[in-house]
Structure formats: C-alpha cells, structure tokens
Amino acid sequence: xxxxxxxxxxxxxxxxxxxxxxxxxxxxxxxxxxxxxxxxxxxxxxxxxxxxxxxxxxxxxxxxxxxxxxxxxxxxxxxxxxxxxxxxxxxxxxxxxxxxxxxxxxxxxxxxxxxxxxxxxxxxxxxxxxxxxxxxxxxxxxxxxxxxxxxxxxxxxxxxxxxxxxxxxxxxxxxxxxxxxxxxxxxxxxxxxxxxxxxxxxxxxxxxxxxxxxxx
Numbered sequence: 001x002x003x004x005x006x007x008x009x010x011x012x013x014x015x016x017x018x019x020x021x022x023x024x025x026x027x028x029x030x031x032x033x034x035x036x037x038x039x040x041x042x043x044x045x046x047x048x049x050x051x052x053x054x055x056x057x058x059x060x061x062x063x064x065x066x067x068x069x070x071x072x073x074x075x076x077x078x079x080x081x082x083x084x085x086x087x088x089x090x091x092x093x094x095x096x097x098x099x100x101x102x103x104x105x106x107x108x109x110x111x112x113x114x115x116x117x118x119x120x121x122x123x124x125x126x127x128x129x130x131x132x133x134x135x136x137x138x139x140x141x142x143x144x145x146x147x148x149x150x151x152x153x154x155x156x157x158x159x160x161x162x163x164x165x166x167x168x169x170x171x172x173x174x175x176x177x178x179x180x181x182x183x184x185x186x187x188x189x190x191x192x193x194x195x196x197x198x199x200x201x202x203x204x205x206x207x208x209x210x211x212x213x214x215x216x
Contacts, residue, residue: 029086030125033057034094034211036066036080041193041204043074043105052210053077056084058092074105075206093124094211101208103141103191109202110159111166112141114191116208121188123213129182130213134172136188142169150174155195166202168195183214 035052042048054066063083070076078100086092097120104113117138124131142154148171156167173187188209194202 029058030090030092030213030215031058032084032086032092032094032123032125032211032213033060034082034084034096034121034123035207035209036082036096036098037077037101037206037208037210039071039075039204039206041074041202041206042199043071043202044108045201048074048204050077054080054082054096056082056094056096058084058086058094060084068100073108074103076100076102076104091125092213092215093122094213095122096120096209096211098209101189103206105193105202106156106166109166111156114141114169115139116189119188119209121186121209121211123184123186123211125182125213125215128215130184130215132174132184132186132211132213134186134188134209144171148172164194164196164199166194168192181214182216183212185210185212 033056035055038052039048039050048071050069053069054064056062056064062085065081066079068078078098080098082096084094099118101116101119102113107113116136119136121134144152150172151174152171154169155165158164158166170190173190175185177183187207191206193204
C-alpha cells in the first residue's frame, strides 16, 4: 500500500505524561534531542553500523543536517535535518525531518521493499510532561491503518511455511519510563531484523526518525 502525504500517528500529539513528584526539589533544565535515523545491523553477513544521522540536542549541537547515506542493496536514508531548542521560558523541543528512507535488504529473503518518501517528528516539554507527534508520507511495502496508535507493530513473515519472521516493524514507538516521570521518546519506525533469533545473514535494528523530550 502506498500513502501519499498522509499524516499518521497523531494520536500521540497532545499526550501529556505525568511529571515528577511535587516533593522534588527545583527541577533541572528541560532537555530534548533527536535524529533522523540510525542503524546497528547485519546484512549479508556484514556489520552495518550508522551513528545517529543529523543528531541534535539542547545540551549539544542545536541543529544538524546529514547527507544521503546508502548501503548498496540494503538501505538508504535521504538528506535529513534536525533542530533542538531551549527557550527562555524553559521549554525544550526537538524536530527532525527526513526526505527518504528505503529498505531493500528484505527482498533477497522474499520480503518487500519498505519505503517512505518523507517523514518528520517533533516533541516538546510542558511544565511537568512532554508531547509528541509525527508525520509519514509515501509509505509502501507495509499495510497500516490510517491512524497509528502508539507501538503499532506488524510482522513481515519469512518465505515459505514455518519460516522465521524477516522483520518486526514498530510504528509510533513510544517509550516512557516506569513509573512515568514526564519524559518520552518517540521513534517513527523501529525495524527489528530477524526478530525470532539470530540469522547468519540478517539481523539487528534500524530506527527511522527519533525525538526525546524531558521536562527535568
């Protein structure tokens, strides 16, 4: 299924998480960070490691951009940008935007090509919580509902009866601590390769679009 200029995952938008205990002392400065993607995987038996692309942080580089990155036959990230800010009002925010993501590495194993033509995510802090939202456009290779709830997960089966899964894909991956403290991380898409166990040729993880915000 191909989706053009669709906005998905807005169920996350406006989500406010519980803050720290009122008994806590004066809070530290709010923080935010983001990147357009990262890779820690194995393809065709070879390691593929990509540090976070276009990585920004309110306590580091406030803005970043990345050139297109491709690993032949496996995957491609288009150009990306990120911006992290801490306002005079103490509000921290992060915004990332990517122009393309394509995963071809499942095709030799009988799987689909997964593609996004564009994607973006943002988060911001409130007095004692965080909010986040994201957008994806031009999705193909996977069928998903028009509105993606947090941690929507789909599995890509292997070739043939009884074959292990090729990948588990989590959309709108929303990570909060337990108990919640107001912080959150949202990954637009988190791909787990060969999720049922090690494979001689394919394994590891790919994150597409990630933002994190914490009010403290």
